[in-house]
Amino acid sequence: MTLIDLANPSRFLSLAGRILPWLVAVTVLVLAIGLYQSATAPDDYQQGATVKIMFIHVPNAWLSMFVWSVMSVAALGTLVWRHPLADVAAKTAAPIGAAFTFLALLTGSLWGRPMWGTYWEWDARLTSVLILFLMYLGLMALWRAVEDPSRAARAAAVLTLVGAINIPIIKFSVDWWNTLHQPASVIRMGGTTLDRAFLIPLLVMAVGFTLLFLTLHIAAMRNEILRRRVRTLQMLQASKSAA
């Protein structure tokens, strides 16, 4: 099955119905393994047990950027290729991305208080992630403000692509500026600086949260297609009544 085949909403619904139960099962399994590994991971020599917050903070932080990247590809799909499901994918990813970004900010704050002595610092990394969160909210507001889905899709796609400039800023903010937030320790030139005892639970949780995003996104896309069918039927009914 190619991407073009999935352009047919009915075919997408059929595929979603088949793969969602499997995806749910794999997601639950991987997250359960990740949670067990996180619970049994040793304490860090500096952070103590607080390192356990990293196993949920880092995957959420990665996903906050990943989801916007997915939305940016979908925005290209809307503007360049006019793929019928591109704006469905972009619209439904936004609230999920906003939730992950909120969790990255919240868990980072709860880690920061005992480790840095403060819940919040206006440094480049924290501020750029807060801007990302506000952009997610702005995008969701835009989708709700414009009634016609195709007009809303084009406006949202432009805003998404403009906002994509924030993703490399978030990623490299810790290198470009002097920040309280520590530099990258997993994905970096020269390899990871993390010990395997922390790296493995972190990666398993990252895979688990990515699967969670995929599951929620496919389910939310299915809902959005059904919502558009409702709208179409209501319009057909209204035009019949008018005639």
Place this chain on the structure above:
Amino acid sequence: MTLGPYASFIVMSYVAVATVVAALVTWVIADYRRQKARLRDLEAAGAVRRSGRSAAEVK
């Protein structure tokens, strides 16, 4: 497993994540049921797609 002096911060983090994930899952499931119910109601009221196929059918 002992969580040390900052146990409340660790527990709060995991509870927050569990709550938000549960809210997302609930939202997706409830929205699916709502849209299916609306489609069934519309079909019961005589609305049909141009293709003639059922709108509520997702298989």
